[in-house]
Amino acid sequence: MFRFPPLQEYLLSNGVRMIWVTDQEQPAISIAVQVPYGRFSDPKGKEGVSELTLGLLQKGIAGLTTEAFIQKFEYTGSSIWADIGDEHIAVGCKLLSQFAPSILPLFWEMITKPALSETELKRLKREMITGLQSERADPMTLGHKHFFAELFGNDHPAGRIHTIKSVKRIELADIRSFYETYFVPRESIVIVAGSFDLEFARRSWEGLFKAWARTSPANPSVAPAVRPVEKTTIRLVNKSDLTQVSLCVGHGAIGELHPDRNVCALANYILGGGNFSSRLMAHVRVDKGKTYGIGSQILSNSLCAAFLMSTSTKNEQLTDVLQSILKVYREFSENGVSADELEKAKQFAVGNLAFQLEGIGNICEKLLWLRHFKRENSYIEQFADMIMAIKPPVVNAAIRAHFSSQHFVISAVGKRAAIEKNLASFGDCTHVDFRSL
Amino acid sequence: MQNSEILSGIKEHTLSNGLTVICLKKNSAPIVAVQVWYRTGSINERDGIRGISHFCEHLMFRGSQHVKPEEHARRINDIGGHCNAFTSEDVTAYINSVPCRYLDMVLELEADRMSSLLINETILEVERNVIIEEYHTYMNNPVAKAFLEFRNDFFNGHAYAISPLGRLEDIRAIIAADCREYYKQWYTPRNAVLVVVGDIDSEQQVFDGAEKHFGAIAQSAALPEASGGGIIPRPQGQRLIKHKVEFDVPLIIVGYPAPASKDSDALPLEIMQLIISQGETSRLHQRIVRDKSIAVMVGGMNHCLRLAGMSLFFAAFTPDISAQKVERAILEEINIIKQKGVSAAEIEKIKNSTLTSRVFELYSAEHICQRIGFCEIVEGDYKHWVRRLTELAQLDGNKLQEAANRYWNEADRLTLHLQPKRINPAVVGAGIFRRLFGRFLKTA
Structure with missing residues (x-):
């Protein structure tokens, strides 16, 4: 059974959940701050505000130039990292323990008193727009974005993708408003982990x-589950120089807080999440050699989630590969999994936990994840027992409930002239240019 | 285990068949990383079989005498571990990480495929299709494709010119006999290093396990030294390549020769590269992105291989800026650092960032394993990795400047301009207006 290293956890008077983790393995410290708001809190039409706010935060504090601020981190070898999800934003810093007395207060000032300057915003917007243009070179990244846009639609926060247009609309007032509303102590988590003297710290x-004080927080950014797919729709993203087509095929899924979540994770491992142990890999790559990589995943937030199977293949193999994917999915839906497959999936889930908790960085990440979903450490400590107790009938019932869609959302990025006719035989097909997002 | 203690903690042993075993006990998590590094890669290929090293890497997962096709990966997955492999110019490495009680199982799996790989036509054909798909995945990215063409020109005439992906026509033509011959020549105990890092009972446990599973594999004849065609490549005079691609962001890559990875100039040139291009306080970022505002992103890296290397600088910018202007700005900074050297503060910065990276690297058994394997094979001795911090502490500004002057020479420079096929006139117009307007405001 896994046990976390010694930690102290309590609520501060301003609502911050404070966690101290002492681990003397290396002379280093990792600090992380997380607020329960992310991309879902972006104003409609100005998608990208959360990401720009996070970027701008790292450009300095009042009374210090951006150059001077960054210099203090880089010259001590300290690095700031940031992670943004749909429902959370986390910012952290990795540093040598010896620099903690000067770096930690500076990092904290960055969280609570950022400069948020107009000049830096202009620079960041250019950077973000160039980043979005660069992403168009990667067909699978394009495929994922269009899959989400098609599955969730523009009325759902998960379907609103930030684009060059939406980023251009963002102004400093939007950033300030986002920061003031969502960077608040209540419901936030602060973790300091690593080698330090706890009393001194x-x-x-x-x-x-x-001392972090601010107004009452907004409601956490939780979005509802998506409705079942009632008709197969295909979005063809035309990029005429491609010799391969990149496919995303899927539907909505259950969120992280659903009681069947772990059961579905085991089922997904067997279908496509388990790399060479999965059915999709065995059928499409190992037996047929039709692709380099294929897999499935459940991308979940608290309530809303997406299930998708993705791969790339030569244009002329599109029909064969798409038929194979759907055949594997349907057999899985109808017949469920065997006791042997489930046993292996359970062994993977339990055995893999040790890797997810190696080093203070991973431990911080896991604690942030647990607390975000209001889970105690016992969730991890009892994880193995919980997983091993899951039996085949329970998994097969979950498959019937959550993996038995008759219809799918499909995104296909490729050369329209080469793939449109074949794609259209699978459902209603619309096409867009690859620069459309 | 802190960096200063690592060297005394690493234990080494050579089996009678020539297999080198290196291990390090690290008990902070109940896992163990097991890697086998072979001294072969695309450097050992010739025309007609370009890509065979990578092909064999794929086949290593397709079954051996006691292990069915894909069973290696499945058995590792089924216990919660993960495995992978990669082929580079100089090495082919097989990587496994598992809960520590399965160490013996991984040693058995690795030994089986070192001694008895099965190569038949049916599996070869399926795997050929998989590799062709992988090839196209790279080639469907215009930037990756352009970079492959750049290295081809850079290392012109040398085996390093062709990436480990190989040539499509060769991948299509390779037959089972080619793979058997390649496997027989290079996949031998004498040509491999087994590295184990993690929660082991003792070093002896690893050496005994290695003896038990690898000990019976026959000793091979001495291998020829990889020459890559005999020439240590250097670009022939200053050259410029221009490509128009289906990509909306103009890019520039400037490349100079770099030393071989075990050359004494490799570390000083690496430090110079970091000073000039790493982070927002780097010289290139400060001058080109912040002061002059002519690029959106700049960076650099040294790609040091066993026999030679590339020292690269790159920038992404907007279509309203000319590539020549960005190139001139990069070259100007390179010249300044060559002429005036670096400050003590800049050296201190790199020492601190290198130490921080090392400290965080040491949390991961897999990272340590990978560093040891790489240094042992590519640099000739794993101790180089451990001693790098000490060597870094001894470097002074003069040594750094000398290295830059030896390698960053105009006559040896190769430059690539990637220009978008389709340029939106409105974007260019808006950019020019922004720049004129910005200048006007500044003047006012």
Whole structure:
């Protein structure tokens, strides 16, 4: 059974959940701050605000130039990292313990008193737009974006993808408003992990975290589940120089808080999440050699989630590969999984936990994930027992309930002239240019 | 285990058949990383079989005497572990990470495919199709494709010119006998290093396990030294390549020769590269992105291989800026650093960032394993990796400047301009207006 290293956890008077993890393995510290708001909180038509806010935060504090601020981190070898999801934003810093007295207060000032300057915003917007243009070179990235846009639609936060147009509309007032509304102490989590003296750390730094005061928070950014797919729709993304087509095929799925979540994760491992142990890989790559990579995943937030199977193949093999994917899915839906397959999936889930908890970085990440979903450490400590207790009938019932869609959303990125006719035989097909997002 | 303790913690042993075994006990998590590194890669290929190293890497997962096709990966997955492999110019490496109680199982699997790989036509054909798909996945990315063409020109005439992906016509033509011959020549104990890092009981446990599973594999004859065609490549005079691609962001890549990875100039040139291009306080970022505002992103890297290398600088910019202007700005910074050298603060910065990276690297058994394997094979001795921090502490500004002057020479430069096929006139117009307007405001 896994046990977390020694940790102290409590609520500060301003609502911050404070977690201290002491681990003396290396002379290093990892600090992370997470708020329960992410891309879903972007204003409609200005998608990208959350990401730009996160970027702008890292450009300095009032009273210090951006150059001077960044210099203090880079010259001590300290690095700031950021992670943005649909329902959360996390910012952290990795540093050598010896630099903690100067770097931690500066990092904290960045969270609570960022400069948010107009000049830096202009620079960041250019950077983000160039990044979005660069993404168009990667067909699978395009495929994922169009899949989400098609599955969730423009009325759902998960379907609103940030685009060059939406980023251009964003102004400094939007950033300031996002920051003021969502970077608030209540419901936020602060973790300090690594090699430090706990008493010294609490005496020196806790006052900083306690002093973070702001107005009441907005409601956490949770979006509803998506409705079942009632008709197969295909979005063909035309990029005329491609010799391969990149496919995403899927439908909605259950969210992280659904009681069947772990059962579905095991089922997905067998269908397409388990690399060479999965049915999709065995059928489409190992037996037929029709692709380099194929897999399936459940991308989940609290309530809303998507299930998708993705692969790339030569244009002329499109029909064969798409038929194979649908055949594997339908056999899985109808016949479920065997006891042997389930046993292996359970062994993977349990055995893999050790890798997810190696080092303070991973431990921080796991604690943030647990607390975001209001879970205690016991969730991990009892994970193995929980997984091993799952039996085949339960998994097969979950497959019937959650993996038995008759219709799909499909995105296909490829050369329209070469693939449209074949694609149209699978459902209603519309086409867009690859620069359309 | 901290960096200063690592060297004394690493234990090495050579089996009678020539297999080198290196291990390090690290008990912070109940996992173990097991990697087998073979001293072969695309450097050992010739025309007609370009891509065979990568082909064999795929076949290594397709069954051996006691292991069915894909069973290796499945058995590793089924215990919660993960495995993978990669082929580069100089090495082919097989990577496994598993819960520590399965160490013996992984040693058995690796030994089986080192000694008795099965290569038959049916599996070869299926795998050929998979590799062709992988090839097209790279080639469908215009930037990746252009870079492959750039290296082809850079290393012209040398085996490094062709990437480990190989040539499509060769991949289509390789037959089972070619693979058997290649496997027989290069997949031998004498040509491999087994590296184990993680939660082991003792080093002896690893050496005994290696003896038990690999010990019976026959010793091979001495291998020829990889020459890559005999020439240490250097670009022939300053050259420029221009490509129009289906990509909306103009890019520039500037390349100079770099030393072989075990050359004494490799570390000083690496430090110079970091000073000039790493992070937002780097010289290129400060001058080109922030002060002059002519690029959106700049960066650089040294790609040091066993026999030679490339020192690369790159920038992405908007279509209203000319590639020549960005190129001139990059060259100007390179010249300044060559002439005036670096400051003590810049050296201190790189020392701190390198130390931080090392400290965080040491949390991961797999990373340590990978560093040891790479240094042992490509640099000739794993101790180089451990000692790098000490060597770094001894470097002074003069050594750095000398290295830059030895390698970043105009006569040896190769430049690539990637220009979007389709340029939106409105974007260019808006960019020019922005720049004129910005200048006007500044003047006012």
